[in-house]
Amino acid sequence: MVQRRNTRQRQLVLDAVMQLDDHPTADEIYITVRQQDEHVSRGTVYRNLNLLAEEGRILDVKVPGGDRFDHRVDDHAHLVCRSCGEVCDVPDPNASDADARTADATGYAGVSHYTVFSGICPKCQEKGLGEQEA
Known part of the structure; x- marks a missing residue:
C-alpha cells in the first residue's frame, strides 16, 4: 500500500465519502466536492477516488450499474x-x-x-x- 501526500483536493474527496454514508457513486461525490470547491474537476475527483482506494483508505465496491464507494474498510x-x-x-x-x-x-x-x-x-x-x- 503506497501512501501519498494528502492534497487538499484528496481530503475534500475523502471528506465527501465520509459525509455520504450511503455508498455514493463517483458522480454523487463529485457534486458534494463541487459544493466545497467549484474549481475541482470531475477527473480530479475520479483520480483521487482511485488513489484513496489503492491506499486502502476507502473501498471501491464493484456493483451492477457502476462503482460505489465506502468509507468502511x-x-x-x-x-x-x-x-x-x-x-x-x-x-x-x-x-x-x-x-x-x-x-x-x-x-x-x-x-x-x-x-x-x-x-x-x-x-x-x-x-x-x-x-x-x-
Whole structure:
C-alpha cells in the first residue's frame, strides 16, 4: 500500500465519502466536492477516488450499474437491491479466514476478496417492485 501526500483536493474527496454514508457513486461525490470547491474537476475527483482506494483508505465496491464507494474498510460484505440499486453493508465475520484459507490452498500472497449479495430491498418490496426477480 503506497501512501501519498494528502492534497487538499484528496481530503475534500475523502471528506465527501465520509459525509455520504450511503455508498455514493463517483458522480454523487463529485457534486458534494463541487459544493466545497467549484474549481475541482470531475477527473480530479475520479483520480483521487482511485488513489484513496489503492491506499486502502476507502473501498471501491464493484456493483451492477457502476462503482460505489465506502468509507468502511473493515471486513464486511455488501448487499445491492436488484430493483433500485441501493447498497447496504452486511457483516462478513469469516472474510479474513476465507482470504487465509485461499492463500494457503493456492500459494498466492496478498489474497483479498469482496462479496456482493443481491436481493430486493424492503422499500422496493413495499412498492411491489422486483417481485418477478425475488
